Amino acid sequence: MINHEQTVKLISDLVSIPSPSGNTDTVITFVEQYLQNLNVETKRNRKGGLIATLPGKNDEQHRMLTAHVDTLGAIVKEIKPNGRLKLDLIGGFTYNSIEGEYCQIETMSGQTYTGTILMHQASVHVYKDARKAERNQDNIEVRVDAVVNNAEDTRKLGIQVGDFVSFDPRVEVLSNGFIKSRHLDDKASVGILLQLIKQIKEDRLELPHTTHFLISNNEEIGYGGNSNITPETVEYLAVDMGAMGDGQATDEYTVSICVKDASGPYHYGLRKKLVQLAEGNNIDYKLDIYPYYGSDASAAIRSGHDIVHGLIGPGIDSSHANERTHISSIENTYNLLYFYVQSEII
Known part of the structure; x- marks a missing residue:
């Protein structure tokens, strides 16, 4: 059902728009225009996120799906005496994952100015400890692509403390179905939801319940989807990446259904329903636990909403670093969502 070419193009466009948490207006505008072209009702919340609503037969019991467009990034903490920049990280990742x-x-x-993120002790010909020096805030710096020899030269460019720093996504789509890029967390899921909305509109599907789609913009810092949940909302499903690694069941080819993360178990009844939908429609899935993870759904629970919450998403390798997934995982996630939004609330 999913249009592979359109979906991959959409994901590539999304990851190429800089949008670290705190500076997401450009990408939200992109999504807003996409939905308005489909004649979908949208509104922005005060935090800058976007809410799209599709009416359903039952307007007394709503469901909400969410994915986030904000990404990892950094902010200028200090202009160093040599004119280079010291960073403060936005989101949970390690300095070694952005070196180079x-x-x-x-x-x-x-x-805007371009630059490269490097160790201060980058040259092995000069620094004896180049190989062993710790990758941390003191040693990592941004080399700005401009003629700067000191802090004053950098300030004259207009660069100052608080400026946002975005990482080059280096998106690449391979002929064998792999998609490599930073920020597949969670722009792969945003692309899936946008394509789902497009199909619903084009096929004139009548949904059983009024359904909201929240494109959140503060998930990486913990509170993207904890507000603007209507009182009628019963089910709340976060669509976010499945984390891969040692001991994990998630892979790059199936849809991952999360049973528990650092916030605790997700709703058992909704989990069972998602599994039944997957098995009944020949959708490849994995059940998994993400030990160091939180989602917009868990943020909504923590903020006190009386909802049934769940989490699914495409499997992403090397999360919060140089990420990769496969079109098979995108397709399986899409298909599960397609049947989910046409199902009755539990």
Whole structure:
């Protein structure tokens, strides 16, 4: 059912728009325009997230699906005496995962500069401890692609403390179905939801329940989807990446259904329903636990909403680093969502 070419193009477009948490207006505008072209009702919340609503036969019991467009990134903490930049991280990742990455610095005036994230002790010909030095805030710096020899030179460019730094996604789509890019967490899921909405509109599907789609913009810092949940909302499903690694069941080819993460178990009844939908429609899935993970659904529970919450998503390798997935995982996630939104609330 899913249009592979359209979906991959959409995901590639999304990951290529810089949007670290705290600076997401451009990507939200992109999504907003996409939905408006489909004549979908949208509104922004005060946090800058976007809510799209599709009416259903039952307007007394709603469901909400959410995915987030905000990404990992950084912010300028300090301009160093040598004119380079010290970073403060946005989101939960390690400094070694961004060493050597190209980046973009956006000033408050809207001017952008490119740069490279490097160890201060990058040259093995100069620094004896280049191989052993710790990858941390003190040693990692941004080399700005401009003629700067000191802090004043950098300030003259308009760069200052608080400017956002975005990482080059380096998106690449391979002929064998793999998609490599930073920020597949969670723009792969956003692309899936947008394609799902498009199919619902084009096929004129009548949903059993009024359904909201929250495109959140603060998930990486913990509170993207904890508000704007209507009192009528019964089921709340976060669509976010499945985490892969040692001891994990999740892979790059199936849809991952999360049973528990760092916030605790997800709703057992909704989990069983998702499994039944997958098995009844020949959708490949894995059940899994993510030990160091939280979602917009768990944020909603923590904020006190009386909802049934769940979490599914495509399997993403090397999460919060150089990520990769496969079109098979995108397709299985899409198919599960397609049948889910046409099902009755538990």
